[in-house]
Amino acid sequence: MRSYNLSGRNRRPIVPENTDGLATRLSDLLVGQSEAIETIVPYLQMHQAGLSPEGRPIGVVLLLGPTGTGKTRTVEALAEVLHGSSKNLLKVDCGEFQMEHEVAKLIGAPPGYLGHRETQPMLTQAKVNSVASEASDISLILFDEIEKAAPSMARMLLGILDKATLRLGDNSTVNFEKCMIFLTSNLGAKAIQRANKPDFGYEAMLPVQPLEDTAKLQSIGMTAVRHKFSPEFVNRIDSVITYKVLDRAACEIILDQILAGFARLVQNRLGLRAFRLQCTSGGRNLLLESGTSVEFGARELKRTVQRNFIQPVAALVAQGQIPPASTVILDAKGGEFSILLRQ
Numbered sequence: 327m328r329s330y331n332l333s334g335r336n337r338r339p340i341v342p343e344n345t346d347g348l349a350t351r352l353s354d355l356l357v358g359q360s361e362a363i364e365t366i367v368p369y370l371q372m373h374q375a376g377l378s379p380e381g382r383p384i385g386v387v388l389l390l391g392p393t394g395t396g397k398t399r400t401v402e403a404l405a406e407v408l409h410g411s412s413k414n415l416l417k418v419d420c421g422e423f424q425m426e427h428e429v430a431k432l433i434g435a436p437p438g439y440l441g442h443r444e445t446q447p448m449l450t451q452a453k454v455n456s457v458a459s460e461a462s463d464i465s466l467i468l469f470d471e472i473e474k475a476a477p478s479m480a481r482m483l484l485g486i487l488d489k490a491t492l493r494l495g496d497n498s499t500v501n502f503e504k505c506m507i508f509l510t511s512n513l514g515a516k517a518i519q520r521a522n523k524p525d526f527g528y529e530a531m532l533p534v535q536p537l538e539d540t541a542k543l544q545s546i547g548m549t550a551v552r553h554k555f556s557p558e559f560v561n562r563i564d565s566v567i568t569y570k571v572l573d574r575a576a577c578e579i580i581l582d583q584i585l586a587g588f589a590r591l592v593q594n595r596l597g598l599r600a601f602r603l604q605c606t607s608g609g610r611n612l613l614l615e616s617g618t619s620v621e622f623g624a625r626e627l628k629r630t631v632q633r634n635f636i637q638p639v640a641a642l643v644a645q646g647q648i649p650p651a652s653t654v655i656l657d658a659k660g661g662e663f664s665i666l667l668r669q
């Protein structure tokens with residue numbers, strides 16, 4: 327049985343200027359994807375040392391791999407570590423820009439054109455600057471699921487990735503030199519998944535792949551990317567990271583993070599009415615079995631905890647059935663969750 331409280335991994339101070347601390351803190355938040363951390367941190371170090379090339383973004387990194395393995399989480403974790411909040415990032419959901427005219431919304435209509443006054447460009451200098459913070463001047467920009475955008479998005483990105491500038495509809499320019507740019511894509515994900523683990527089923531998950539396979543997975547992903555995007559576009563990407571299917575150990579750590587987050591919420595929101603949380607090994611196993619899979623990674627884990635632990639506990643709180651300072655325990659037997667109370 328494990329208890330979840332405010333001590334431990336989630337309470338380390340943020341040390342943005344100390345890049346060793348940065349890697350450690352990142353690996354606390356992003357589980358089982360050490361290659362991502364090893365690839366990203368050197369770009370931040372280059373910037374902090376003042377040695378990033380001029381006239382280019384700090385780094386342009388493409389994150390590839392199966393769904394629910396931590397691609398978007400990587401950028402959120404970086405925002406948390408650099409700026410103290412996972413919301414300090416500018417995210418462009420490329421799925422919202424599937425039509426050519428929608429891409430124009432990013433830069434705004436030129437003066438005199440219909441809609442000039444109404445369309446606020448999404449990528450203004452003010453918006454780019456607003457996601458930096460006093461702790462770090464790095465703006466994190468995320469173009470999520472780039473394969474879903476209309477082709478003109480890739481053309482627009484060419485200038486940003488190469489020269490760190492974007493010309494807006496009103497002819498002003500946006501500078502991206504202090505930006506770390508992330509592109510995520512599911513291209514090649516199915517093939518990567520098959521190469522990771524041919525058999526379906528959670529219990530059949532293999533431990534992390536041997537190192538030599540990383541190159542193979544990367545080549546599978548890159549073949550799909552080259553197929554979709556022009557060579558000019560691909561050439562402007564500094565690094566490609568291929569995310570691995572999460573193994574059981576990684577999913578367990580992610581579950582711990584989610585439960586620790588719940589415990590923090592109880593402490594912060596309920597004040598004097600707060601209580602302790604525990605989870606039996608039966609409860610943990612059923613959460614893991616219901617919330618993780620080779621197909622969807624850890625994507626369902628948060629929702630599984632919400633449905634089977636947070637919501638029933640919330641109902642007990644609402645009915646005033648949890649005496650202060652008691653312990654609320656999640657247990658499971660015969661495939662069913664149950665909530666126990668201990669005074």
Ligand SMILES: Nc1ncnc2c1ncn2[C@@H]1O[C@H](COP(=O)(O)OP(=O)(O)OP(=O)(O)O)[C@@H](O)[C@H]1O
Pocket residue numbers: 355356357358359391392393394395396397398399400510511512580623624625626628
């Ligand atoms: N490696 C990981 N470390 C920590 N949490 C993770 C990791 N992978 C997934 N998660 C959990 O699962 C959720 C979904 O992960 P995320 O959004 O990063 O998936 P993704 O790889 O971007 O998938 P998609 O391709 O569908 O966008 C996260 O919010 C987080 O709770």
Ligand SMILES: [Mg+2]
Pocket residue numbers: 397398399470510
């Ligand atoms: Mg994502």
